[in-house]
Amino acid sequence: MDLALLEALNAARANRKAVLLETGLESGAQRLIREAEPQDGPLAAVYAECFRSGKAVRAETENGPVFIAAYLPPPRLIITGAVHISQALAPMAAFAGLDPIIVDPRTGFATEERFPKSRVIAEWPEDALPDIGVDRYTGLAALTHDPKIDDPALQAALSSDCFYIGALGSRKTHGKRVDRLKAQGFSEDKLAGIHAPIGLAIGAASPSEIAVAILAEVVAALRQTGAQR
């Protein structure tokens, strides 16, 4: 492999761009295939499947066999609310391979001391989320109970193709939330995609147990949509 090609591959990975590396197993010839570029030719469907599944495959071409490796961005989980549940959810998510990012404008909550190993952003979601860049390898768990903080995060997530959106609160609370978001112009279909009440129904009681229920739901969404291997 040429160093320049490796640099381009690493730059794409650092910028959270999905790429494939195709290697001719007999010729040794290599090239990068970017998701943003339209693909045609005999392997177009194979490339599309690699981008979907994140799995590497070997394929036959008229120029001999090729190996196609997929590099998809690592999944991450944005959590609004530097609350008690988040203190359990952030390390659990990290353990499961999801990068957690905590967003809460309340500086008394969003402290490094409360979240020693996570990225914590003490800003309003409407400012923080565009900077983070919500893509389809990103999920959102809205956990503040406070519409002032959760609603703008939900709006940013609903306007993206992120793989998961969940919001804490009872059915009644969620009903009011849906009404507010409808008034903001989001369709009923789109709003039906919000997981609420958040988390799988496992009878979770403590903050840590609720975090388990949320994380399980996030993983299910990740795998079932095929957003990541």
Place this chain on the structure above:
Amino acid sequence: MTELNDPLGVAETWRKAGRPVALATVVETWGSAPRPAGSHLVIDGEGNFEGSVSGGCVEGAVVGEAIEVLETGEPRMLEFGVADETAWEVGLSCGGTIRVYVEPLK
């Protein structure tokens, strides 16, 4: 997910520091292979390595081959499996078979 444990990041860093670097990639697996196709191991000219192509079973053999690849400059394909004498020697005891492509980073 940190740069430290990311084989491709390590490969770039090592190469830019002037070290010869080989990249080994699992390109095919059969049976119960411990690491999926696409997994990387990077090796420098002194046998330092980062990443994995198996659960630690064949890394030693791959490192040895990689050093030869760095000397010749030619990529090669390695195969390890239970049907292979070498596989028993290096110990891919999980019962799987893997094919590993080793190439120099130019």
